[in-house]
Amino acid sequence: MKVAIAGAGAVGRSIARELIVNHHEVTLFERNVAHIDPDAVEHAVWVQADACELSNLERADLQTFDVMVAATGDDKANLVVSLLAKTEFAVNRVVARVNDPRNEWLFGEDWGVDVAVSTPRILASLVEEAVSVGDLVRLMTFRQGQANLVELTLPPNTPLAGKPVRRLTLPRDAALVTILxxxxxxxxxxxxxxxxxxxLIFIAPAEAEPAxxxxMQIAH
Incomplete structure (x- = not known):
């Protein structure tokens, strides 16, 4: 898989290293020449260019990439990169970093974002998940609310104990994907x-969460 990453700061580099370990081709775009350090992420292609500029993405043949990750520390830049990647180059998957949770509402289909990743939101969800038993906790939203990754920790005395997965009556469009x-x-x-x-980790649209x-026999 070919992945382009806009922003070669700590976040961008960390993502690149993980992807390279998993045998993906990674290109890092960084406009600040002082941040260009090929030794920091070996086997990545480094491009000294502003990913917000259409001409720079054209020279990199962005249309040949499978994924664009907008990982800069500037939400405005991440939105521009996402929009260009989706509308001008039809990149199949666009993932964008949200730096300020107040801007999270912008990171949706209108700006070309498939998945918005808000570090503060994820950390808050993980804290909530760690202390919540018996209620759904939303961990991540895909495609601006079309589907959510949600978690439920069952209480020790759950009436579901011993029931096989096939006997769970889940609402339409909800799926149990993992049991921890x-x-x-x-x-x-x-x-x-x-x-x-x-x-229990589910994928479900927001409208299916009450059902x-x-x-899962959770009291409201």
């Missing part, structure tokens, strides 16, 4: 039983 049990990550199979204390609460 102790140190295990379980990809749920139809015969896998539910246990008290399980952390999901009811299906």
């Amino acid at each position: 049990r102790g140190g295990r990550v379980i990809v749920p199979q139809s015969d896998d039983p539910i246990e008290g204390g399980d952390e 999901l609460r009811e299906a």
